[in-house]
Amino acid sequence: MAQKTWLITGISSGFGRHMAEQLLERGDRVAGTVRNLMAVEDLKMQYGDLLWVAQLDVTEIPAVYAVVDQAFKELGNIDVVVSNAGYGLFGAAEELTVEQITHQIDTNLSGSIHLIRASLPHLRAQNGGRIIQLSTVGGQTAFPGGSLYHATKWGIEGFADAVSAEVAPFNIGVTIVEPGGARTNFRYQSSKIGPKIDAYDSSPASHIRRILDERTSESIGDPAKMAAAIIDSADQHPAPKRITLGSDAYQVIHQALTARLAALEAQKELAFSTDFPSGQ
Template sequence: MTATIAKTWAITGASSGIGLAVTQQLLKQGSKVVALVRSPQKLQSLKNQYADQLIIIELDLNQTEKIASTIQAAFNAAGRIDVILSAAGYALVGAAEELSEADITAHIEANLLAPIFIAKAALPFLRHQKHGHIMHISSEGGHITYPSASIYHASKWGAEGFFDALAKEVQALNIAVTLIEPGRIKTGFDEHAHVTDIAIEDYRKSAVGAYFRLLAMGRFPMIGDAEKVATRIIETSTMPKPVLRLVLGSDSYKNITRETQKRLDSFIAQAETAAQTDAED
C-alpha cells in the first residue's frame, strides 16, 4: 500500500470542481473519503460504485452552527481522518458598493468562516491522533486582486492569514497545513459565480466596468487542468514535509510573483520613512 492509499480524507465541495476530481482519484486509488456536501444526491453514482470507501454527510457551509457536530460525525463514521480538504467555495462578483449585505455575509460565511470552523473542529481529533494534514483551496486571489472581486479577495486573503498562523500553532503537533493556490482552472467555477451587474453609471466607466468587459471578451482564459491539479494535491499530501503554499498553474505563479515583487519594492522604498516613526531612546 502506498502512502496515498493508506489515508482517509474529509473533503468539502466533493461534488464538483477540484473537490470532485480529488475525490474520484482517491477512490480509484483505494482511499476512503468522507464527502461533506450540500447536495448528497450529486454523489449517489459514486456511492453506488464505491460503497465501502465513500461516506457522504450533508453539510451546508452557510449553516456554520452545524459544522462542529458534522466534523465530529465525520470522524465517528470514518474512525480516523488523515487529511481535511476544504475545497468548497464560490466567487462573488460586483462593485463593493453594489453588493448586498446579505450576499457579502453569505460569501464570507462559506468561503472564510466555514473553513476556519472546520479546521477548529478537526484539531482536537488530529491532536489525539498525533497526526493530520489540513489543506485549504485558496487561490492566486489570496495574493493579488481584481476590481469587482473585493469580497472574494477578502475571503482568500483572510484564509491566507488564518492558515499561515495556524501552521505555526500546530507545527510541533505533527499536523501539517497547506494553502493550495491555483490560477484559473477549467471547472464550473465561473458558471457558479454570484454576479451583481453594474447599475451605478460611475462604475461602468471605472476599472470595474473594464474588468466586466474583459471577462466578456474572454481575456482571462482558464488554462489549468482540474485532474492535474487534483493529482498534485494528493501528491503533496504524501510529502514528509508538505509545503505551506502550493502554487498551481503558470498563470498563478506569474501573477503571485509579480504582485509580491511590486509589494516588496514598495516596502523597500519606504525603509527610511518607516524608521522615522520609531521612538527615540
C-alpha cells in the same frame, strides 16, 4: 502506498470532485460533504463504502462541527482535511448587496475557519494529520471587481498561516493552495455577481462582469492535474506552506510579490524613522 482517509468539503464539482474521483480510484477512503446528496450518487454507487457522504452547507456553523465529529467517530483516524467548499462573488464593492456580502464571508471565510477548528481536536488526539486549505491566486493579489472574494481568500490565508505555526508542535501540517484559472464550473456556473450600477461601466471593475456575461474566456489550468498535485502534497514532509498551481498564478503572484517588496524597500527609511532612538 498506504491507504489514507480524507475529509473534503464540496465534492460535487470542481477540485473537490476531481480529488474525490482520483482518491477513490486509487483506493483511499473519502469522507465528502455536499449540499445535495444526489450530486454524488454516482460515486457512491461505484465506490460503495470507500465513500462516506454527509449533507452540509458550511454556512451552518453547528452543522460543520456535527459533521466533522461524526466523520471522525465513524471513520476513526482521518489523515487529511481539505477545506474546499466555496465560490466567487464578483462586482464592484458598491454593487454587492448586504446579503451577498454576508453569504460570501460565511461560506469562504467563516465556513473554512470552523471546519479547521472543528478538525483540530481530533487531529491532535490522533497525534497528527494534514490540513489543506483551498485558496486562489486571488489570495495573494487583487483585481478590481473581486473585492469581497479577495477579502475572504486573503483572510483565510492569514488564518491558515497563523494556525500552521500554532499546530506544528502537534505534528499537524497546514498547506494553502493557490490555483490560477482552471476549467471547472467555478467561473460560469458557481460564481455570483452583484446588481449592476451603470456608473461602474467606466470602471476597471466592469471587466469581470464582461467576462462572466460573454462567457468567452477559457482558463488554461487543467483541474485534474491540479487535483493530483494537491493530493501529492499530502505526502510531502514537512508540509509545504503554499502551493501555486498554474502558469497564470505563478506569473501574477510573482509580479505582485515583487512589486510589494519593492514598495516596502522604498519605505525602509521612513519605517525606521518612527522608532524611539536607540537606548530610550
